[in-house]
Amino acid sequence: MISYRCYSIAILWFLALNNGGLLLLSNGGTTSSFIRNEEKSIDMPFDSDVFHAPSGYNAPQQVHITQGDHVGKAVIVSWVTMDEPGSDTVFYWPQDSTQKNQTKGQMYTYKYYNYTSGYIHHCTLKNLEFNTKYYYEVGVGHTTRTFWFVTPPEVGLDVPYTFGIIGDLGQTYDSNRTLTHYEMNPVKGETVLYVGDLSYADHYEFHDNRRWDTWGRFVERSVAYQPWIWTAGNHELDYSPPIGEKKPFKPFLHRYHVPFEASGSTEPLWYSIKRASAYIIVLSSYSAYGTYTPQYMWLIEELPKVNRSETPWLIVLMHSPWYNSNTYHYMEGETMRVMFESWFVKYKVDVVFAGHVHAYERSERISNIAYNIVNGECTPVHDQNAPVYITIGDGGNIEGLATYMMEPQPKYSAFREASFGHATFEIKNRTHAYYSWHRNVDGYAVKSDSMVFFNRHWYPKNESICQT
Ligand SMILES: *[C@@H]1O[C@H](CO)[C@@H](O)[C@H](O)[C@H]1NC(C)=O
Ligand SMILES: *[C@@H]1O[C@H](CO)[C@@H](O)[C@H](O)[C@H]1NC(C)=O
Ligand SMILES: *[C@@H]1O[C@H](CO)[C@@H](O)[C@H](O)[C@H]1NC(C)=O
Numbered sequence: 001m002i003s004y005r006c007y008s009i010a011i012l013w014f015l016a017l018n019n020g021g022l023l024l025l026s027n028g029g030t031t032s033s034f035i036r037n038e039e040k041s042i043d044m045p046f047d048s049d050v051f052h053a054p055s056g057y058n059a060p061q062q063v064h065i066t067q068g069d070h071v072g073k074a075v076i077v078s079w080v081t082m083d084e085p086g087s088d089t090v091f092y093w094p095q096d097s098t099q100k101n102q103t104k105g106q107m108y109t110y111k112y113y114n115y116t117s118g119y120i121h122h123c124t125l126k127n128l129e130f131n132t133k134y135y136y137e138v139g140v141g142h143t144t145r146t147f148w149f150v151t152p153p154e155v156g157l158d159v160p161y162t163f164g165i166i167g168d169l170g171q172t173y174d175s176n177r178t179l180t181h182y183e184m185n186p187v188k189g190e191t192v193l194y195v196g197d198l199s200y201a202d203h204y205e206f207h208d209n210r211r212w213d214t215w216g217r218f219v220e221r222s223v224a225y226q227p228w229i230w231t232a233g234n235h236e237l238d239y240s241p242p243i244g245e246k247k248p249f250k251p252f253l254h255r256y257h258v259p260f261e262a263s264g265s266t267e268p269l270w271y272s273i274k275r276a277s278a279y280i281i282v283l284s285s286y287s288a289y290g291t292y293t294p295q296y297m298w299l300i301e302e303l304p305k306v307n308r309s310e311t312p313w314l315i316v317l318m319h320s321p322w323y324n325s326n327t328y329h330y331m332e333g334e335t336m337r338v339m340f341e342s343w344f345v346k347y348k349v350d351v352v353f354a355g356h357v358h359a360y361e362r363s364e365r366i367s368n369i370a371y372n373i374v375n376g377e378c379t380p381v382h383d384q385n386a387p388v389y390i391t392i393g394d395g396g397n398i399e400g401l402a403t404y405m406m407e408p409q410p411k412y413s414a415f416r417e418a419s420f421g422h423a424t425f426e427i428k429n430r431t432h433a434y435y436s437w438h439r440n441v442d443g444y445a446v447k448s449d450s451m452v453f454f455n456r457h458w459y460p461k462n463e464s465i466c467q468t
């Protein structure tokens with residue numbers, strides 16, 4: 001059951017309370033008063049069940065997959081072996097076949113302070129059939145392990161597809177709850193849009209990179225079977241000159257490969273993919289985005305390439321949110337917003353997912369692009385060409401919840417709550433998508449915040465008007 005929120009009720013309430021006097025910070029939405037557990041989240045200890053290495057000499061571990069090309073006909077399979085390099089080969093076969101195909105990948109290692117990584121393998125399976133279940137096998141001899149994935153349907157206009165959205169997961173008991181809720185949700189996500197901050201290994205002294213390994217083993221139960229689309233967060237920087245680590249993103253870039261070249265990007269930190277009826281653009285909040293920088297030059301060329309007759313849904317992922325009314329990380333996304341927001345409005349982005357703030361928030365469709373230094377027009381306004389901004393950095397990491405909100409709730413904020421959870425985005429056809437956020441303290445099937453999305457290109461109606 002989808003619940004509908006009525007914007008006009010909030011407006012009437014605001015008028016009654018404030019007599020219309022306060023323009024900038026008038027209450028436009030809902031701050032959930034839900035009472036949650038205020039205990040600090042703690043990391044699961046090294047000997048936790050979810051971190052157990054698979055048995056057998058040199059057994060492949062930390063197996064994960066992501067999309068391997070621009071359209072969904074390729075998959076990057078990655079894994080780590082600890083004892084010796086082992087085999088680079090992946091065997092794979094479609095469900096209804098016994099004939100195994102094989103392809104060879106490449107192996108990498110890195111050092112971080114006094115940590116030496118295992119042998120990290122990346123192998124791209126190409127020319128796969130759409131909409132097909134494949135099995136794949138990694139390792140050799142007694143220690144092979146077999147997994148499976150389902151390729152997406154061919155890119156197209158009315159192709160239904162369901163994404164899960166998770167951010168800032170970390171590896172606490174709460175992280176484990178978030179992942180379990182995602183797995184148990186009756187709305188079955190087929191691919192995870194991951195909005196950054198993975199392992200939080202940098203929380204430990206010398207960025208104890210063994211915590212990158214435990215994270216890889218923890219999430220394997222999902223990401224070995226369905227692709228997670230990676231976005232880099234600040235906890236991927238691992239930038240620490242005092243211990244001689246001056247190259248940003250070193251562990252992350254060695255461990256997580258993405259198909260950036262397929263979208264003409266020159267860096268794995270920003271790229272795009274098409275999947276089913278969605279065009280997904282991933283941006284890097286921690287790479288340069290000023291005029292003439294590589295990311296800027298890529299995005300200015302990228303947006304006009306999106307063909308809404310082919311991929312009606314335009315989704316952007318980034319780590320640091322542009323619209324966030326939490327006191328944590330307030331305005332950190334502002335400089336990137338100033339650079340790119342007018343493009344998002346021009347190209348009618350449907351939704352932007354961000355993480356970073358450890359709470360949940362959904363905005364109205366608003367933009368703030370009229371300002372030109374002298375005209376004073378610096379207040380967000382309702383804008384039906386603008387995306388909805390969703391902050392979902394509430395995966396459950398060790399830093400705990402961000403519970404202090406700006407008061408009163410800004411008018412642009414439709415719903416906010418400091419609880420852990422995940423979301424799903426169910427594309428139905430070119431016009432409709434069902435979105436919902438699920439908090440961990442509720443049952444698996446409970447939707448704590450929902451919205452029916454109307455596609456900005458094909459059905460640009462105002463969703464805030466009460467629907468029945
Ligand atoms: C790295 O250095 C830290 C601090 O000196 C020490 O506790 C740890 O055991 C070392 N790790 C390795 C793999 O040498
Ligand atoms: C095996 O993989 C190669 C390389 O991707 C591909 O060209 C070929 O069509 C595949 N063969 C089968 C039988 O799937
Ligand atoms: C993590 O969650 C899984 C699935 O619910 C459970 O089997 C496992 O025991 C949990 N582990 C920890 C350390 O909480």
Ligand SMILES: *[C@@H]1O[C@H](CO)[C@@H](O)[C@H](O)[C@H]1NC(C)=O
Nearest residue numbers: 156157306307308309310311
């Ligand atoms: C957009 O995609 C549609 C459907 O695939 C195609 O017919 C059309 O030619 C494309 N338009 C452009 C400008 O490429």
Ligand SMILES: *[C@@H]1O[C@H](CO)[C@@H](O)[C@H](O)[C@H]1NC(C)=O
Nearest residue numbers: 158427428429430431432433
């Ligand atoms: C698109 O999906 C929505 C929601 O399921 C449905 O109400 C609508 O009729 C569908 N549109 C078409 C053209 O099928």
Ligand SMILES: *[C@@H]1O[C@H](CO)[C@@H](O)[C@H](O)[C@H]1NC(C)=O
Nearest residue numbers: 007008382383384462464465
């Ligand atoms: C959308 O609908 C709401 C509720 O009726 C209204 O307050 C808002 O101004 C509308 N926005 C636009 C841009 O029409």
Ligand SMILES: [Fe+2]
Nearest residue numbers: 197233234356
């Ligand atoms: Fe972050």
